[in-house]
Amino acid sequence: MGDTLLEMRGITKTFPGVRALDNVNIAVRPGEIHAVVGENGAGKSTLMKVLSGVYPSDSYQGEIHFDGQPRRFAGIADSEELGIIIIHQELALVPLLSIAENIFLGNEPGRRGVVDWHQAHVRTRELLERVGLREPPTSLVGKLGVGKQQLVEIAKALSKRVRLLILDEPTASLNERDSEALLQLLLGLKAQGIACILISHKLNEVLKVADAITVIRDGATIETLDCAGGGISEDRIIRGMVGRDMAHRYPQRTPKIGEVFFEVRDWHVFHEQHADREMIKGIDFNVRRGEIVGIAGLMGSGRTELAMSIFGRAYGQKISGEVRMDGAVVDVSTIGRAIAHGIAYVTEDRKGAGLVLDDEIQRNISLANLRGVSRAGLIDEQRETEVAEEFGRAMRIRCSGVRQRVVNLSGGNQQKVVLGKWLFTRPRLLILDEPTRGIDVGAKFEIYSIIDELAQRGESILMISSELPELLGMCDRIYVMNEGRFVAELNVADASQERIMRAIVNAEDC
Amino acid sequence: MSAVIASPQAASGRGYFKSHLRDYGMLLSLVVIMVLFQVLTDGVLLQPLNLTNLLLQNSYIVVMALGMLLVIVAGFIDLSVGSVCGFTGALAAVLMVQHEWHWVPAIAASLVVGALIGAVQGWFVAYARIPSFIVTLAGMLVFKGLSLALLAGQSVGPFPVQFQKISSGFLPDPLGGESLRLLSLALGVAAAAVLVLTEVLARRKALAHQMEAEPPLFFGVRIAAFAGAMVYLSWLLSTYKGLPNVLVLMSVLIVIYQFVTGRTVIGRRIYALGGNEKAARLSGVNTPRLAFLTFVNMGVLSAVAGLVFAARLNTATPKAGMGFELDVIAACFIGGASAQGGVGKVLGAVIGAFIMGVMNNGMSILGVGIDYQQVIKGSVLLAAVFVDVYNRNRV
Ligand SMILES: Nc1ncnc2c1ncn2[C@@H]1O[C@H](COP(=O)(O)OP(=O)(O)OP(=O)(O)O)[C@@H](O)[C@H]1O
Ligand SMILES: [Mg+2]
Numbered sequence: 001m002g003d004t005l006l007e008m009r010g011i012t013k014t015f016p017g018v019r020a021l022d023n024v025n026i027a028v029r030p031g032e033i034h035a036v037v038g039e040n041g042a043g044k045s046t047l048m049k050v051l052s053g054v055y056p057s058d059s060y061q062g063e064i065h066f067d068g069q070p071r072r073f074a075g076i077a078d079s080e081e082l083g084i085i086i087i088h089q090e091l092a093l094v095p096l097l098s099i100a101e102n103i104f105l106g107n108e109p110g111r112r113g114v115v116d117w118h119q120a121h122v123r124t125r126e127l128l129e130r131v132g133l134r135e136p137p138t139s140l141v142g143k144l145g146v147g148k149q150q151l152v153e154i155a156k157a158l159s160k161r162v163r164l165l166i167l168d169e170p171t172a173s174l175n176e177r178d179s180e181a182l183l184q185l186l187l188g189l190k191a192q193g194i195a196c197i198l199i200s201h202k203l204n205e206v207l208k209v210a211d212a213i214t215v216i217r218d219g220a221t222i223e224t225l226d227c228a229g230g231g232i233s234e235d236r237i238i239r240g241m242v243g244r245d246m247a248h249r250y251p252q253r254t255p256k257i258g259e260v261f262f263e264v265r266d267w268h269v270f271h272e273q274h275a276d277r278e279m280i281k282g283i284d285f286n287v288r289r290g291e292i293v294g295i296a297g298l299m300g301s302g303r304t305e306l307a308m309s310i311f312g313r314a315y316g317q318k319i320s321g322e323v324r325m326d327g328a329v330v331d332v333s334t335i336g337r338a339i340a341h342g343i344a345y346v347t348e349d350r351k352g353a354g355l356v357l358d359d360e361i362q363r364n365i366s367l368a369n370l371r372g373v374s375r376a377g378l379i380d381e382q383r384e385t386e387v388a389e390e391f392g393r394a395m396r397i398r399c400s401g402v403r404q405r406v407v408n409l410s411g412g413n414q415q416k417v418v419l420g421k422w423l424f425t426r427p428r429l430l431i432l433d434e435p436t437r438g439i440d441v442g443a444k445f446e447i448y449s450i451i452d453e454l455a456q457r458g459e460s461i462l463m464i465s466s467e468l469p470e471l472l473g474m475c476d477r478i479y480v481m482n483e484g485r486f487v488a489e490l491n492v493a494d495a496s497q498e499r500i501m502r503a504i505v506n507a508e509d510c
Numbered sequence: 511m512s513a514v515i516a517s518p519q520a521a522s523g524r525g526y527f528k529s530h531l532r533d534y535g536m537l538l539s540l541v542v543i544m545v546l547f548q549v550l551t552d553g554v555l556l557q558p559l560n561l562t563n564l565l566l567q568n569s570y571i572v573v574m575a576l577g578m579l580l581v582i583v584a585g586f587i588d589l590s591v592g593s594v595c596g597f598t599g600a601l602a603a604v605l606m607v608q609h610e611w612h613w614v615p616a617i618a619a620s621l622v623v624g625a626l627i628g629a630v631q632g633w634f635v636a637y638a639r640i641p642s643f644i645v646t647l648a649g650m651l652v653f654k655g656l657s658l659a660l661l662a663g664q665s666v667g668p669f670p671v672q673f674q675k676i677s678s679g680f681l682p683d684p685l686g687g688e689s690l691r692l693l694s695l696a697l698g699v700a701a702a703a704v705l706v707l708t709e710v711l712a713r714r715k716a717l718a719h720q721m722e723a724e725p726p727l728f729f730g731v732r733i734a735a736f737a738g739a740m741v742y743l744s745w746l747l748s749t750y751k752g753l754p755n756v757l758v759l760m761s762v763l764i765v766i767y768q769f770v771t772g773r774t775v776i777g778r779r780i781y782a783l784g785g786n787e788k789a790a791r792l793s794g795v796n797t798p799r800l801a802f803l804t805f806v807n808m809g810v811l812s813a814v815a816g817l818v819f820a821a822r823l824n825t826a827t828p829k830a831g832m833g834f835e836l837d838v839i840a841a842c843f844i845g846g847a848s849a850q851g852g853v854g855k856v857l858g859a860v861i862g863a864f865i866m867g868v869m870n871n872g873m874s875i876l877g878v879g880i881d882y883q884q885v886i887k888g889s890v891l892l893a894a895v896f897v898d899v900y901n902r903n904r905v
Contacts, residue, residue, distance in 0.1 A: 314792060339794040353792055356785035358852055367782055368793035370775045377775050382719055421793070 004065075005030040005195050006084075006164060011050055011062035013043075015408065017400035020046040021060070022219040028164065028212075031193045033186060035206040038216035038241055039440040040412025041398035044199045045089055047216070048166050051197075052086040053079040066164075083163030087153045087170065089199075089411055089438070090351065095142025100124040102141050103156045127155040131185055145299060147178030154185065165189065166197045169411070171205060172438040173348075175299045175466045183209050201412075201440050203234045215240035242442045249445065250473035251452045257476060258289035260327075261460045262429045267321035269309040275317060279305045281484040283321075287429065287460040292451065294471035295464045296500050297481035303464045304348060306481070307431045311345035312338035325428075339368065342428030346419055346435055348464075354418040355406050362388035362402040364417050369425045391420035396446060412439045419447065423454075430454060432463045436470060448474055468497045482507040534732075535897070536846065536861050543865055547872030554875050555868070558750035561743065566677060566822060568867035569756040570595065570815035571834065572860055575841040576767045577811035579859040580804045582842050583771075585784035585851025586635060586642035588805070589835050590627075590649030591812045596831030597653040598624050599816035603666040603826030606673065613673040621813045627653065628809020629802070636801035650835070658828045667825025676759075677822035680752040691752030698744020698753070701761070702737040709733050756818055763811075768856045780804065784851025837866055840887070844894040865890070 006028040013021040021043045028034045036044050049055050051064065053073030064071050066082055073079045076086075093102050100120050109123065110116035124137035133151040135144065141152060150170055157165055167186075171179040179202070186196055186209055200206050206213060207227070215222040215237065222240050225232050238246050263286040271277035279302050287293045295303050308315035310323060312335030323332050325341060332338040338345075347353045355364055365388045366373045373384040388402035395416045399409060406414055415438060422430065432451070436444045451474065455461055465471050471478055478495050480488040480503040488503035548555045555561075574591050581588045598620040605616040627649070634645040668674075685692035710733075716723045724732070747753055771777040782790040783797050791797045815834075820826045845862030847854030866887060873883045 311792075312794075334796070335792060336794045336796060345792065347792060353786075353788040356782050356789050356852065359781070359785050363778070363782075367778075367790070367795075370778060374775050378773055379775060379778060382715070385719070 003030065003068075004028065005067065006051075007063075007065040008047070008051060009063045009065070011047065011060060011064075013046055013050055013055065013060035017404075020219055021050070023221075024062070024216065024219070025221050026214050026224070028195055028197060031190055031195050032211040033190055033196045033198055033209050035198045035200065035210035035213045036216060037200065037203065037206060037213060037237060040416075040438075040443050041410040042216045042241075042440075043219040044216060045168055045410065048086055048168055048197065048199065051079070052076055052084055052166060054086075080160060083161050084166065085157040085160055085162045085164070086166040087150075087157060087168065089168040089172075091146075091149055091153055093141045093149055093152060096140065098138045098140055099128070099135060099144075099152055099155075100137035102152060103127060103159050105156075107159065123159065124155070127158055130158060131155045132181065145178075146173045147175070147181075147299070150174065150178070150182060151185075154182075158189075162194055164195045164197065166199075168199045169201065169438055170198070171200060171202060172411075173434075176468075177298075179205060201438060203237050203441070206237070207232065207234065213237060217241060217243060238441050241440065246441065246445065249441065249469075251445070251449045253452055253455075253474075255292075255476050256290045256456065256458070258291075258458060260286045261289045261325060262287040262462075263322075263324040263327075264310060265322040265324070267306070267309070268319065269305060269316035270318040272316055279316060279484050280309065283484075283486055285479055285486060285489075287462055289458045289460060290455050291477065292455050292461045292463060292475045294475035294478040295462065295481055296468060296471055296478055296504075298504060299466065301481045301504075302484040303481055304433055305484075307345055307433055307462070307464060310338075311335060311343055311431060314345070339425060342426070343431065344368070344422040344425050344427035344429070345431045346422050346433060348433040348437065350414055350418045354421075355414060357407045358405060360403045361392070361397070361399060361406055361409070361417055364406055365391055365402075365421045365424055368421050372424060372426075387424060388420075391424065395420055395450065396443070412443055415439055416443065416447070419450070423450070427454075427459065429460045429462065432461065432465075434465055435463065436465075436467070444470075468500055471500075472497070480504060480507075536858055537732075539894070540861050540865050540868070543868050543872075547868060547875075551872060551875045555872055556746065558746045560871070560875070561746055562750055562754060564867060564871045565754060565757050565760075567871065568863055569677075569760050570819045570822075571837050571841060571867065572760055572863045573763060573811055573815045573818065574808075574834065574838045575845075575859040575863045576763055576856060577804075577808035578838045579767075579842050579845070579847060579854050579856055580771070580780055581642075581808050582839075582847045582849070583784045583851060583854045584780050584801055584804045585787065586801065586804070587839065587849075588631070588642065588646045588808050589839075590631065590646040590653060591808065591815075591838055592831040592834035592836075593650045593653035593657065594624060594627050594809060594812040594831075595816040595819060595834055596826075596828070597627075597657040597660070597816070598813035599820035599830050600657045600660045600666070600826045600828070602673075602817055603669065603820055604660055606669055607666050613670050616673075617817060620817055621810055624809040624811075624813025624816070625806050626809070628806040628812075631809070632802040632805025635805060636798040642805075654832075657830070661826060661828050663828060665825045665827045667823075669821065669824055674821050674824055675755060677754075677756055677818055678824075679755040681755065681758065683752055689749065691748040694752035695744055695748040698748070699741055701744075702740040705740065706733055706737050759814075759818075763814075764856065764860055771856050776800075781852055784853075786852070837863070840891045841866055844891055846898060862894075865894075 004027045008024065008026045011021050011024040024047055038044050050060055053076045056074050057072035094105065097105065103124050104120050108115045109119045121137045128135060128137065131151045131154050133148055133155065135148065141149060170182060174182065183205055186198065189196065198206065198210065210227050212227060213225040265284050267280055267283045268278065269280035271279050283306060297303050305315050309319050310332065312332055313319055314335055322329055324330065330341050332341060332343065351357060362384050366384050370379065373380055373387060385402060392399065392402055397413050397416045399413065406417055409417065419435065436447055439447065451461055463471065463475060472492060472495060475492050478490045478492060478500065479486045480500055482504050487507035490499060544555065574595065578588060578591065601623055602616045602620040605611040605619060606613055631645050631649050634640050635642045681694050683691045683693050713723055713729060744753065779790065779795045779800055782795060783800055787797055816831065819830055841863035842854060842859045844865055845855065845858030847859065869887060869890065870883065873886065
């Protein structure tokens with residue numbers, strides 16, 4: 001083992017009521033891609049916040065050595081000074097500023113407070129080239145997709161003198177194509193001698209690029225696997241993460257599919273702001289009782305818009321078409337009515353639209369079904385607590401209690417809270433939009449089991465996902481969507497990743 | 511996997527105090543300020559006459575703070591409350607004095623107009639989606655102007671005796687105590703008893719279900735202090751003229767709003783609206799209607815305050831209500847509400863209003879000029895919010 005760039009020794013960090021890190025050790029060599037994996041709430045993000053100085057050095061125990069010297073960071077500025085740059089799980093860009101303005105925010109080139117925009121644009125162009133993003137430096141960041149925003153973040157990191165780049169779940173909300181591009185970029189940076197710590201729940205990606213993998217479980221280092229010799233498999237990593245072998249990634253399903261329960265006919269939706277842009281161009285589909293139906297498609301194909309427009313017109317305008325349940329037309333023109341008819345929509349944007357972050361777990365879980373915990377308009381907090389604890393147990397939400405605020409939960413556990421909230425509405429049609437984004441393998445299995453259980457009870461499920469293996473593993477039938485239309489419908493027996501991708505490509509060609 | 515949900519431990523005293531610092535901090539600040547002025551004014555502050563005055567002077571601020579708290583928690587602001595307060599008071603005055611209406615329909619008309627004003631402003635905020643700051647800034651100007659026009663620049667009064675009683679009246683005393691208003695005292699004691707009873711029951715229920723509960727010492731001291739203060743204050747007031755009508759009105763409103771925010775579905779939804787509007791909307795909350803209703807409510811409470819204020823002065827002047835919005839908003843923020851919405855408590859706002867009130871009153875007794883009063887009040891507001899934000903960030 002050559003020299004080490006970074007070594008963290010015996011890191012222990014506690015929050016009130018939680019020991020998030022317990023004697024964690026990790027060593028990163030210069031120019032290597034070092035993956036950190038572990039279940040939700042294992043402490044990965046916390047460890048990176050310790051490393052980058054978000055948590056100052058007097059708030060934890062343990063040592064950080066960088067370049068062989070002990071270091072104590074009082075804030076992010078100290079770690080950036082050394083070239084340690086972190087890109088957080090949640091992107092931190094200003095949507096109303098341009099790419100160039102974002103990249104040089106807080107670090108503007110120029111003199112005496114006067115920004116030299118010419119220089120900024122020239123340098124931005126270079127940086128964008130380096131990360132392979134073809135966009136003018138003046139584009140507003142808010143107008144870019146998540147994948148491109150991710151690249152802007154990396155360009156921003158490169159604009160500083162970066163030696164160790166930390167990426168916390170960079171591909172969680174990217175589609176396959178963008179993820180692939182990002183991984184290639186990391187390999188390119190590695191060739192330039194920039195080391196990288198990569199946190200991800202997508203183990204196939206980890207295996208593709210990592211030189212070493214450190215596994216964290218319950219806040220402690222379990223092992224560090226060296227990938228140089230090859231021979232490390234996903235199952236091997238999973239064993240380290242969950243502490244046992246996992247025989248299956250998906251529950252063994254025995255579908256009991258009944259009559260058509262939910263049906264949408266000739267559905268048209270126009271863009272929320274631009275009334276002349278048709279987003280959904282006449283879609284018909286149905287879901288049977290006990291059936292899990294998937295919708296595959298690229299980002300921007302209109303999957304979320306479709307789901308939200310059905311869910312009480314939460315998206316769009318000039319919506320036309322029919323929604324039927326058990327053959328009868330139902331009125332789902334407001335979200336309240338949609339919920340009353342037993343429709344639930346689990347959003348893909350858990351922080352922005354799924355959770356009241358500053359509020360307690362229990363109050364988030366009850367929010368969509370306050371009737372279920374109240375009598376005559378009065379909330380029964382006792383009952384509310386019981387309900388939340390029940391879901392907390394069933395879904396293994398890792399927290400110090402149901403009165404903990406959800407901001408302090410790890411990303412995966414936040415997702416479970418959102419799901420719990422909707423399961424508590426006792427839905428008859430559950431619409432899931434990227435339900436396992438940022439969730440670890442163990443928790444994924446738990447969530448799949450919950451979905452399967454719901455289907456077993458005869459409820460209908462509509463699942464939007466960018467992870468094709470997940471659709472193939474869980475669904476009975478898959479619709480393929482492209483540019484506001486369904487371009488294919490496949491029974492899972494006939495479906496494969498290739499066929500789905502081919503359907504998309506064919507549609508794009510004509 | 512390890513234990514997923516930790517069972518709630520018996521709260522330790524220090525940990526509990528730390529995590530609930532702000533709730534106790536508020537109360538402590540009020541007590542400290544009261545003691546301070548009690549000493550500085552050589553005991554004038556808590557003399558029965560002055561205490562009565564203090565309550566009367568603050569009643570309308572407290573009433574409006576209840577509505578403002580909901581508005582702020584929902585994520586908005588209302589700058590027009592002072593003007594609306596003045597306008598509705600002026601309206602009642604003109605109806606009673608110039609048009610010789612009976613006082614009951616005049617009050618009703620004022621309240622209805624208050625609701626309508628709230629509805630108009632609420633419509634612009636909730637449905638036209640114009641920022642509340644702008645809508646109510648416009649409202650502030652409009653209703654200030656309208657009061658002037660309505661009163662034609664004159665003071666209008668005096669009012670029928672029954673109307674004046676809203677503010678200048680006291681609870682009758684059928685028990686006929688000579689130097690002590692027994693009914694008033696009895697009410698105070700009864701209220702204290704009810705408080706103790708409900709708190710003890712709630713605590714017992716919480717403990718039975720192993721929910722986090724206050725350590726016994728804190729609980730005992732807090733309840734004893736509250737009940738003691740209630741009995742003591744009502745005794746003080748009883749040695750003068752008894753409980754003012756306004757105090758009764760105010761107490762009833764406080765209890766109602768405390769209950770609505772803490773226990774009801776609609777209260778919960780207002781917090782969700784301010785906490786994350788999108789999430790609330792996707793959870794089936796009719797967010798525009800809820801926002802609209804908080805403004806209607808604010809309008810009604812502004813009218814109540816306007817009536818109380820007019821009755822107290824026994825005349826409506828074009829200047830009535832001027833600057834009230836500042837005291838009302840300050841009360842909410844001193845009381846721990848967050849300008850981002852989603853956070854705030856009714857009792858906090860009430861205590862905040864009294865902190866401002868005690869300072870106003872105490873400084874006036876001390877002869878501090880209106881100039882420095884404002885300087886001090888502004889500094890206290892900033893300091894209170896600073897301490898609050900500082901504590902919240904330090905985890
Ligand atoms: N500010 C905080 N206050 C209290 N607890 C916290 C705080 N931040 C994190 N935690 C807790 O620390 C633990 C580790 O969280 P962390 O975010 O590091 O997990 P993670 O490994 O990144 O998970 P994920 O894969 O879901 O993102 C969790 O149990 C979380 O609830
Ligand atoms: Mg994380």
